[in-house]
Amino acid sequence: MRGDVIRKGIGVVLLIFVLSIGLSENVQKWGQVPTSMTVFEGDVTPITEAVSELNAVPVSTESVEETGQVKLEVGNFPIKNIDVSVIPKLEVIPGGQSIGVKLNTEGVLVVGHHLVETDDESISPGEEAGIQVGDMITHIDGEEIQHMSQVGEYVQSAGDEERTLDIRLKRDQKIYEKTLTPVKAKGEHSYRMGLYIRDSAAGVGTMTFYDPDTMKYGALGHVISDVDTKKPIVVHDGQIVRSSVTSIEKGSNGDPGEKLASLTKQREKLGSIEKNSSFGIFGTLDKVNLKNKLYDEKMPVSLSTHVKEGPAKILTVVEGEEVQEFDIEIISSVPQQQPATKGMVIKVTDPKLLEATGGIVQGMSGSPIIQDGKLVGAVTHVFVNDPTSGYGCHIEWMLEEAGVLQQEAKAS
Template sequence: MNWDVIRKVIGGILLVSFSVIGFLKPVQQYLSIPHNITMFEGQEYTLPLSKPVSTEMANKTNSMTVHNNDHVTTIKGTKHGQEEIIFELAGFPIKKVNVEVLKDFKVIPGGQSIGVKLNSLGVLVVGHHLVEGEHGKISPGETAGIKVGDIITEINGKKIENMSEVASFVQDAGTSGKVLQIGIQRNQKKISTEVSPVKDQKDETYKLGLYIRDSAAGIGTMTFYEPKTKKYGALGHVISDMDTKKPIIVKDGQIVRSTVTSIEKGINGNPGEKLAKFSTDREIIGNIQRNSPFGIFGTLETTLKNGILDKPIPIALSHEVKKGKAKILTVVDGDEVEEYEIEIVSTIPQKFPAVKGMVIKITDPKLLEKTGGIVQGMSGSPIIQDGKLIGAVTHVFVNDPTSGYGVHIEWMLNEAGIDIYEKVDQAG
């Protein structure tokens, strides 16, 4: 056997193998480039590559520029539009990427403590009670099939907006011996029933045996507002009734300034809470038009300042958010907005709206000393990373108050009625 020949064959095989491996690595890199890239005007998107690459823009829309410099390809959005970029390696097309450049968009971050008052769509049933009638104890409303969580929207064909209207109908029907025709909204269904009020033998008034409520109040944190339209978003999660645990269906509502008076520190198994009071002047600073899983939304009647970031800043889409350091803006004493350090533990580049997009951890020693971590009332605190608004604090982990969830800002903007994905007419 000729060992020289064998060594040459093996050497040739190894040389070819190393060449193929060297070629496969950049190919794999290019294949890992996302099929779709979304960016804003003026923003850059950098792709570090192991080998130089050439690119070609198919649509020639002038919405972006592409620079290939050694082992880096940089895409810069220049104007609103869409483009298709073809990546080539050694003259062969290996990747097609659709790039969308969105219009330049900025919002003003919040952090202020706000008082919230919601008026429900009708009157909410929050419980039943027994009435001591002539023939024994009974709850006429429960007997008629009215359930906790139902919303009374009509009585005898008249729209109901507050509790005083219900009381008036009940007393009139009881005195005249008439039956009330009740219109109910239960989840997404409309239901009708009849109720005969019963006279309470103790106080001589007619009752339905229902606990009802027409409004709810609480505190939270402002997340952002858009300076041109004054559209805002706050809280980052839905407001639910404290008794029924169901989301409150909003007719309207208002937000006012609030002042944090003290903090109940959070410990394992027991989330803390901001204790606050509404401003003494009760000046309405905005309305509430929507209560959704992503927070409350409406329009401000005045501009708000936090004293830290009072100029518009860009936002980051969910795929741009990265693990690592970030900051939140919130109030823990009085009405002064302060900046605190946190860490983004994990983030999901979501394609569809979802309320839990990030896991965050409070790392700032001052905030941990004051609150123990995330407390109730902190929901809505804006999260800032690399000078961009990326989302809001939403929930605390009960067994670890230093950590919790955050929602990505693009979903809150969508709920506020702000379309950052406004389409462009390519033919124009």
């Protein structure tokens, strides 16, 4: 009798032990389920996938849009709540076209110092005044400066009148006031301030998407920085134009390749540039005149939580203006609740693209990434030591920067 009680007691202990092992394993899994998630209206698949490996079931997913929350439970015991943000479904048209980019800076950018030879000495008045490389000169003598030609007029006038210039500049989002005295170059009648300056930048990139309803677009997938200062360019205005790829400098280990392109059709302007951010350039198209001849209809987009490792496609141009589709592999994808640039690692697997470019090259940035019939991101960077691989950003952050996601949400 007593032996039966002992055996039953041991059985109960073993059962509790076994259950505790299973429970601890599930606790680890539950800890991997996010506490918050963003999903598209009517699509609870990301939620289902997030809990599919657990011995838990989502409850009342039909009322997600009403409650903003999904409850997980095991055996009618509540385990975890997931706060859910529901946004309207989005569809945009993917790009892939090669575009020329021209940016005009907010003021004139200081990209270097130089010494001016005078009758008495060699001096850089700008450096002496405390003006640094990377500074943006926005005003001279109280007047707004937008072009390099304006600067020369003020400098010459101050030199002829033997007076100083009051310089207002922007440095790291702060405003500084400086005083500069121009000097006359030896053997010349012109005055100098000993600064190299620039008021524009140009390059080649790839269109990522556009919204035919709002005419807003996104391209490049990464910020445009000045080649000399390495700092992001603060945009006053700019434009994108049609371009044609003329040749490819193939990439190799330690030496990223590059697309070489020319501007076509008398610099046909496609649209304006209104923003230069960590996720690329954004603005408004003048007219919907962009065809890639592969995907010219609206395509649904996918949030970062729904992108998976595996095969995908990119759209890009390697010759002329023809947009082509190439195979890649998404090696890893990080679900992101906050904007971050390097959300995916991708690898080019298409033999044709590898033969033509060696992998990812400069000018390919912005090439749209498509997986399972949805736009999921854009190519952003190449690995210097492995040109077949690089980074991609998730499309949702580009949509936010473009104002498409916000406008769609407000429209609902």
